[in-house]
Amino acid sequence: METNYRIAYDRWWQDLKRKEPEEITTQLAVKYCSSTCQFVVKFFNSEYILDCNNETIYRKDDGQVPEIIVSIIILNYLTYAQPPQETTNKWISLKELSSGGNLFYPAFYKSSIVDLIKAFGHNSHQLLACAAALGGQPASFGDASVIFQAFPEIPLCVIVWEGDDDMAPNATMLFDLSSEPLLHIESTIGLGSYLASELKKQVIA
Incomplete structure (x- = not known):
C-alpha cells in the first residue's frame, strides 16, 4: 500500500509541476510565491506549504509533514484546479x-x-x-x-x-x-x- 501511495505521490507532483501556478491561483483560493516556488494551501484549519523545488509538503505553523494520503489529496486538489464555482448547498x-x-x-x-x-x-x-x-x-x-x-x-x-x-x-x-x-x-x-x-x-x- 505504501508503495502505491508513493507512486501516486510522485505522479501528482509531476502533474502539478507541469501546470502554470498562475492558472491555479486564479481558479483556487491558494497562494503562490514565485521566488520560492511554494504554494500555500488551507486544508481544514491548517495551512500547508508545498515546495515545488524540493517536492515537499509540511504544515506552516510547525513544519509537521502530513501523512501521505493527505499529501496526495492536496496535490490532487491543486492539479485538478478548475474555474471557480459557487457552492450549491445541495x-x-x-x-x-x-x-x-x-x-x-x-x-x-x-x-x-x-x-x-x-x-x-x-x-x-x-x-x-x-x-x-x-x-x-x-x-x-x-x-x-x-x-x-x-x-x-x-x-x-x-x-x-x-x-x-x-x-x-x-x-x-x-x-x-x-x-x-x-x-x-x-x-x-x-x-x-x-x-x-x-x-x-x-x-x-
Missing part, C-alpha cells in the same frame, strides 16, 4: 457522485461511515466537540451535524442520528454537488476517510 452522498461513487460506496461505508456510527451513534453531542479540532461548524441536520471546510471550495457535512430501543443509530457524510469536478474520485474517498478517521481519533483522545 448535499449529495458519495454514491451519488457521477464519477463512480456508487461503485465505491459499500467499501467507504464499511471503512468510514461505520466508524462514525460507532463513535457518535449513542453520543451525538460528542461530534460537535470532536469537530472543533478540525474547524467544523454546527449544522441543523439529524441529531447532530457539522460542516467542515476541507478546502476553501470543498465543504463536507457529517450527520449523526442517535439510536434508541426502536431504531439503530446511523450516520452519513455528504459532499456539496459543486465540488465533484474538483477532486479525483479516489481523492474524494480519501478525503472522507481521513475526516472520519480524524473524528474518531478525537473521541479516543
Whole structure:
C-alpha cells in the first residue's frame, strides 16, 4: 500500500509541476510565491506549504509533514484546479457522485461511515466537540451535524442520528454537488476517510 501511495505521490507532483501556478491561483483560493516556488494551501484549519523545488509538503505553523494520503489529496486538489464555482448547498452522498461513487460506496461505508456510527451513534453531542479540532461548524441536520471546510471550495457535512430501543443509530457524510469536478474520485474517498478517521481519533483522545 505504501508503495502505491508513493507512486501516486510522485505522479501528482509531476502533474502539478507541469501546470502554470498562475492558472491555479486564479481558479483556487491558494497562494503562490514565485521566488520560492511554494504554494500555500488551507486544508481544514491548517495551512500547508508545498515546495515545488524540493517536492515537499509540511504544515506552516510547525513544519509537521502530513501523512501521505493527505499529501496526495492536496496535490490532487491543486492539479485538478478548475474555474471557480459557487457552492450549491445541495448535499449529495458519495454514491451519488457521477464519477463512480456508487461503485465505491459499500467499501467507504464499511471503512468510514461505520466508524462514525460507532463513535457518535449513542453520543451525538460528542461530534460537535470532536469537530472543533478540525474547524467544523454546527449544522441543523439529524441529531447532530457539522460542516467542515476541507478546502476553501470543498465543504463536507457529517450527520449523526442517535439510536434508541426502536431504531439503530446511523450516520452519513455528504459532499456539496459543486465540488465533484474538483477532486479525483479516489481523492474524494480519501478525503472522507481521513475526516472520519480524524473524528474518531478525537473521541479516543
